[in-house]
Amino acid sequence: MKSFASYLRVIAITSIVFIAAEYLIDSGEKPAFIEYPMVSVFILLFAIILIGIEIMVGSMNSLADAIMTEDQKKALEVKRAKARKNAWYLKLEKRLTKAQPIEAEGEIILDHNYDGIRELDNSLPPWWVYGFYISIVFAVIYLAKYHIFDGNTQAEEYEQAMAKAKIEIEEYKRTAKDLIDANTVELLTEASDLNAGKSIFQTNCVACHMADGGGGIGPNLTDEYWILGGGIKNVFRTISEGGRDGKGMVAWKQSLKPSEVAQVASYVLSLEGTTPANPKAPEGEIWTPEEE
Template sequence: MKLNKLKLLLVLVLLPVISSPVSAAGTEGSTLESVIKLMIAVTAFLVALVMWLVLVYAESNDPEGEKFLAPFRSFFAFMTRSTPVSKEEEILLSHDYDGIRELDNKIPPWFSAMFYGTILFAVIYLVNYHIIGSGNVQEEEYLAEVRQAAIEKQILTASGALIDEETVKFVDDPGALASGEEIYVKNCAACHAVDGGGLVGPNFTDDYWIHGGSIKDIFRTIKYGVPQKGMISWESQLSPNQMQDVASYIKTLVGTTPANPKAPEGTIWKDDTSETESNE
């Protein structure tokens, strides 16, 4: 009667443990958390099964556990081929090393199975990777990673994440220049005039530049600003793509004729041909 109560208590305790991860796996999908919970549940189930077997054998007039342990002992004997202590005289070698005797034990089957398994694995690996060539060898793995890196680079380039003052390029795409003009009119015209002729800020239409007139210089000025002259940094308000667009638009203002051009400031800047290359 006591054992029956113990069985019932064991089932009641394990029931929520087993059922909760199964239901979680159904609702959350194959997530790591659900897999871990399922593994814990299976382990708990196996422990419960072993405890149940112990209780069953305890009720079958086997107080010493001989019936329960017999299968495990047979399996252990098969896997180890160990010789009973009572028969060790039969496998005792004749050598005597300062009173130390040696037993001629056989190699355990589990060790032999592992050894032959490694040989089989090596043969399959050799054929698959170096003869048939269907395996993902190191060179193929490297090339696959290079292709993946190229895809990720394209994605990052498209998002503008790779654009900075060292990698920025002049873009002559009409859409990009239109975007740059819109940003310029909204954020820059108040200081530099809509036509770029200059107000508080310098004139963008002549060849004189205070902080350099290359696309990289303009991008750097937009990104970090000129605090001592009252120009803020736009890094937190504009994306790298937007800063590249507006810098490219400012470059297109050079040589135009504004309504009221401000007097030249800075030094004459002449573009290198490499500075005006398109991204296309």
């Protein structure tokens, strides 16, 4: 039994340390013990030390029991029994329940007798009485707030919560780059975005459009002519969904994130007006921003 209690102590303390580490260490979406392996090493060493302490304490207790006389053992057992009887949790339980000990039940037994079943005249448990009083106070406050001082109804609170949630969703959409689509995408002008778009273009697009965008298998990207429409929204849609059926560009939405499509689309638009080495003849129609 003592060994079982020791195991429980080790597990409980190690779990508390583990939870504290997860709470205190900012490891992003991954657990701290995965993101930072040293956390796992620390918790493992801590558990080993706890086990060592429990083993040492158990050995010392066993040694003490071995060298004690019978009278000393009996005195120690009486002392331990008294300590268990006066444990704080037992005192707390007695205070919350006011339950009478079995020895005193004869003083509170009632005269009722139903088929040998007799009833005790116990007091109501204080925890129940306090809960009842708290519910009365809550009911009075609730009545005053919602029926006297015209507090918000559940329907009004719902509408307020939904309005707040809508604002939070819009803010999240504004900052979450990969939630954009052809209807919400905006032209990127930051150098970091254009450089990222250029890298994607050089990796995936030069085979058909050439490194300078002059065109090869695919159309020239430096002139003002567009087959499926220019502008950030049309170019984003074309890259994401693909070109004309049967002979156009493949859809890149399975390979590129929306934020990456926006970056490469913005870079493609930045090529307009540049002078490629061997420009391909114009294809499509002249596109103006008013048509987007």
